Amino acid sequence: MQIGYSYLQRLRSIIGRKLHVTINRRAALTGLAGGLVLRRTEAFSQEANYPSRTVKITVGTGAGGAADTTARVAAKVLSDALGQNFVVENRPGAQGLVALSSFVKERTDGYSLFMLASSQAVLPALYQLPYDPVNDITPIARLTVASVILVxxxxxxxxxxxxxxxxxxxxxxxxxxxxxxxxxxxxxxxxxxxxxxxxxxxxxxxxxxxxxxxxxxxxxxxxxxxxxxxxxxxxxxxxxxxxAGKTRALAFPDIPTLEELGYPAYGDGWFGLIGPKNLPKPIVDKLYTAFKDHYYGKQPQHTLVARGMEPADEGPEAFTAFLKANIARWIAAGEQLGISKVKP
Known part of the structure; x- marks a missing residue:
């Protein structure tokens, strides 16, 4: 059986096109995989070299308060430990709601951090928040407890x-x-x-x-x-x-707790460092390790205790669990008082 010359030409053309498509597809997949590997390698390099430039720590209150004081001590500790400048930026307004609402939209590269205060844990009891107070952040370390005194x-x-x-x-x-x-x-x-x-x-x-x-x-x-x-x-x-805490304040050892007197304890104030949602674990670990090695139980923490604050030592997991429970307690207290949440 003879096959015509024109038929062979068409067959050769079809095979060539299919071979060309296959080669191009393989090349594209290879390029895609290479690109993913390259981006992952770059991300790993950035995390390993973190920090390579100045890091900002936002405080949702004005200068001079306990949150600001804690943030500036933390910034000094991290600057000395990690060899880059950590600077504090104050953005007061609505108990930190303005600053925190903006912060949760920051890039998750570790160059924008936030000194979270107990006053911001109360916000879910007062407002219909534009962000999730737990899932839109990454807790890093709780640093300080501020006893609350009835005067x-x-x-x-x-x-x-x-x-x-x-x-x-x-x-x-x-x-x-x-x-x-x-x-x-x-x-x-x-x-x-x-x-x-x-x-x-x-x-x-x-x-x-x-x-x-x-x-x-x-x-x-x-x-x-x-x-x-x-x-x-x-x-x-x-x-x-x-x-107001469950234990007597170090600064007032002779003053009873409300719980000792038959009233529920509504808790102490506190301050802790957080990052945006999905902050890479290597960066979280590097920051917390710096606190473990240079802050907890060391002179910077003693400086804050001497000013009337109290020590805290909680890493990412413990701080996350504490934050969830703290927010839930404030929401329950707000409901007990009949507080209606408003839109900010």
């Missing part, structure tokens, strides 16, 4: 929590507390609700104003960190009645 003006005839409750029930029109949003608002309101009295709540835009009004005797009580309270209590300008 009154020393001119009042009040020397104990029982005295305060009795005074408040006998003088309902004279009792008020000041707060600057977030945890102080919930803590003061929850204490009053559980104690059975109804004070006047007075909001302020800055915690310094609350302190000023307390010292002037225009407020009955408030809660503040041990760092804030200690110099004022030592000077006789305020009287400390109790601490």
């Amino acid at each position: 009154v003006n020393p001119e009042l005839p009040v020397k104990s929590v029982k005295d305060l409750v009795d005074y408040a029930k006998k003088n309902p029109d004279k009792v008020s507390y000041g707060y600057q949003g977030g945890p102080i608002q919930i803590a003061c309101a929850l204490f009053a609700k559980l104690a059975g009295f109804q004070p006047v709540a007075v909001p302020f835009t800055a915690s310094a104003r609350v302190t000023t009004e307390m010292l002037a005797g225009r407020l009955t009580y408030t809660v503040m960190t041990g760092e804030q309270a200690k110099p004022l209590v030592d000077a006789g300008k305020l009287r400390a009645l109790a601490t």
